Amino acid sequence: MSDGSNVAAIEVRDVRRVYGLGASxxxxxxxxxxxxxxxxxxxxxxxxGCGKSTLLRLVAGLEPPAEGTVRVHGVSPEEACAAKMIGLVPQTPALLPWLSVLKNVSLSQKVNRAAKLHRRDPPDMLELLHKAGLGEAVHKLPSELSGGMQQRTAIVRAFGLRPAVLLMDEPFSALDEFTRESLQEQLLDLWDELKTTVVFVTHSVSEAVRLSDQIVVMAPKPGRVTDVVTVGLPRPRGRELLKTPEFHHLEDLIRDKLRGAWHAPVA
Known part of the structure; x- marks a missing residue:
């Protein structure tokens, strides 16, 4: 396995994914x-329909490409998964209902003991829960939590083994705007501390601008990348940043790129 010193966290090359056969x-x-x-x-x-979640599944090793290659820190997604290098946060939290918040987030460390051999200084889960605003909920069951608290628990669980790559598939899509902004802030705090590579699928332009170093714009029919925009806003990115001209300029730029993606020619 590569030591990752000069290797991309994720490298996708000429990937093609096809569902079905023949004319269909x-x-x-x-x-x-x-x-x-x-x-x-x-x-x-x-x-x-542009293939955002499909691309995420290929990186996660949940589906194979029909053509092309996907590498995670220089190895295949399957090898990366075996080494517990990849974490996944889906749209729904999928917490175990009979376990407390603390036991839910600690379970992966207990089940995947071998993965700890690949990690330095595994994080204190109780400390991460406090950083995520869940300090008073550590002994509660998932059914006693709001939707936002459940999603925060799922994010802490994913960060728990310090994966090299964390894949997030619209984790805040079902939440109201206020809760969504609060979770964005807590996600950025956790990411800033642990420095995991994050790939975050979203439909929200504002969310993409606030969170990202780079924004990948995709077009449908067939799914393809049309632009990669660098976000040069300073960090940390608190709520006051959302009101600045620089933030609104980037929002407008991404919306223009999205509109252009609908009409982008297929090469």
């Missing part, structure tokens, strides 16, 4: 290329 075949991704440096926070944005 649907090209979900076509010749997608993407390179993400270690420690970056990268959002993927685009209209429904």
């Amino acid at each position: 075949a649907m090209v979900a991704l076509d010749r997608v290329g993407l390179s993400i440096e270690p420690g970056r926070f990268v959002s993927i944005i685009g209209p429904s």
